[in-house]
Amino acid sequence: MKDQYNRKINYMRISITDLCNLRCLYCMPEKGIDHKKKHEDMLSFEEITEIAKVAATLGVDKIRVTGGEPLVKKGIVDFIGNLSKIDGIKDIAVTTNGILLKDYAKDLKKAGLKRVNISIDSLKPEKYAEITRGGNVNKVLDGIQEVIRLGMTPVKLNVVVIGGHNEDEVEDFVKLTMDDDIEVRFIELMPIGEAGNWAKHRFISNEKIKKMIGNLVPLAHHTSSPAKYYKLPGAKGKVGFINPISSHFCGECNRIRMTSDGKLKPCLHSDAEIDILNIVRNDSSRLKEVLEEAMFAKPQQHYLLAEDYQLGKRNMSEIGG
Template sequence: MKDGYSRKINYMRISITDLCNLRCQYCMPEKGIHKKDHREMLSFEEITEIVKSAARLGIDKIRLTGGEPLVKKDIVKLIEKIASIEGIKDVALTTNGLLLKDMAKDLHQAGLKRVNISIDSLKPDRYEEITRGGKLNQVLDGIQEALHLKMAPVKLNVVVIGGVNEDEVEDFAKLTVNDNIDVRFIELMPVGEASGWAKERFISNEEVKRRIGGLIPLINDTSGPARLYQLPGAKGRIGFINPISEHFCGACNRIRLTSDGKLKPCLHSNHEIDLLKVLKEDPRHVDEVLQRAILSKPEKHYLYTTEHEIGHRNMSEIGG
C-alpha cells in the first residue's frame, strides 16, 4: 500500500514491551518507567491479529522492539506465530543484546532472520555508565552468537553523543573489517529523556564520517534509511542514519505500533491512533484503520524546527 505521498509502506515496527533491563541515558529515566496494567498492553494474540491485517495491506517486514523485547516472556512463540503469517517475508529484532547469547538459537529456529544490537561503547566502564549498569561482555557474547548462527549481517546501532563516545567511532568502524557486521551510526535525536540536552551533545554523521576516513561509498539499499559505505577490503559495511542532518523522510517505508496499542504513522509525531481500542471494540475495522493511518502519514518530521512538538513518550515506549 502507498501513503498520501506515494511512498510504499511495507514495514511495521512493533514494540512488544516498554520495559527494559537497562536505563540508557538518552532512552529511559534512571528509575525506570511506571509499569502499566497488562490490560493496557497488547497481548501476543492481539499483536498477531494486527500483523495479519497489516500483511493484507502489503506489510511484509516486521521488526520487534521494546523497551527490551527479550525480557518479554514467550517471545520465541510470538516470533513463530508472526513468521508463519502469510505475506510476512522478514522478521527482525532490535535488542540491547544482554540476553541474546542464551536465546539466539531458539529465536533463530522460530523464524527470526536478523538482529540489530544497540551498543554505544566498546569500553566496559563507559558502557556501564551510559546504560546505568549494563555489562559489555554479555553484549559481545550475544554478537558472537548471532554471527555463529549466521544471522547476517549482524547490525550494531551506535548513537554518537558528543563528549561521551565520539572518540570510539574509529574502533566501531574496525569491527566491520573481519566479520559480516554492519555498524550503523545514528544521530542523536531530541526525543524523551534526550529532548532537553540532545542539541548540545549532537554530533553530525558528516563529522563521524570525517573521523573514520577512507570510506568507499556503496550503492544504497533503498529499503532502509542508512547511507552505506565500506572500509577497503572489509567484510561488513558502515551505515549512517541521519534523521537530523539529512532526514530520509522521503523514502520512509514504515509505521510503528507501541506496546500499549497506539499506531504511530511517524516516529517523531505525537499523532497516534488507538488500535488496541479498535481491536477490542470491533476487530473487523482494524484493516480500515490501518489504511487510514498509512494515508495520514506526514510528509516529514519537524525535529529542530519551530513546528516540532516535544514528544510525550520516552524512546523506550516507542520502540525507535
C-alpha cells in the same frame, strides 16, 4: 498500500513492551518510566499477531520487533514463531540491547527470526556501564558472536554517538567490520524523551563522524534503507550512517509503528497516534480500516528542526525507535 504521498508502506515496527533491563541515558529515566501501564492496558501477543495478519493483507511484508527490550518479554520465542507463519511476511527482525541475546539466539532462529539489530554505544566496560547505567558490555559482545556463529548475518550494530561520552570510540566500532559480516550504523542523536533536553549540545552530526573515519568507499544506496552505506577497503562488513537530523529520509520512509499499548504511530517524531487496542478487542472487523487510515495519514516529513518543535510525550523506550 501507499500513503497520501505515494510512498509504499510495507514495513511495520512493533513494540511489544516498554520495559527494559537497561537505563540508557538518552532513552529512559534512571528510575524507569514513572507511568507504568497495567497489564490489561497492553496488547497481548495474540492481539499483536491478529493485527499483523491484517497488516500483511495491506502489503506489509517486513516486521521488526522492538521494545523497550523485547527479550525481557515472556513468550517472545513462540511469538516470533507465530509471526513467521503469517502469509505474506517475508522478513522478521528484532532490535535488542543484546544483554540476553546469547541465551535466546538459537531458539529465536529456529522460530523464524531472520536478523538482529543490536544497540551498543560503547565497547569499553566502564563507559558502557555509564551510558546504560549498569549494563555489562561483555554480555552484549557474547551475543554478537553467537548470532554470527549461527549465521544470522549481517549483524547490524546501532551506535548513537554522544558528545562527551563515546566519540573517541568511532574507530574502534569501524574496525569491527573488517573481519566479520557486521554493519556498524551510526545514528544521530534525536531529541526524544530523555535526550530532548540535552541533545543539542551532545549532538554530533554523521558528517563529522564520517570525516573522523576518513578512508570510506561509498556503496550503492537502497531506497528502502534509511542508512547510507560505505566500506573500508578490504573489509567484510559495512559502515552505515542514519541521519534523521542533518539529512532526513522522510521521502523514502516505508514504515509504520505500533506501540505496546496499542497505538499506531504514522511517524516516530510525531505525537499523532491512532488507537488500535480498543479496535482489536471490541471491533476487530475494523482493523483493516484503521490500519489503512494510519498508513495513509503518514506526514510528508518530520519537523524536528522546526523552531516551534515541541518534545514528544513518550520516551524512546515506549516507542521502539
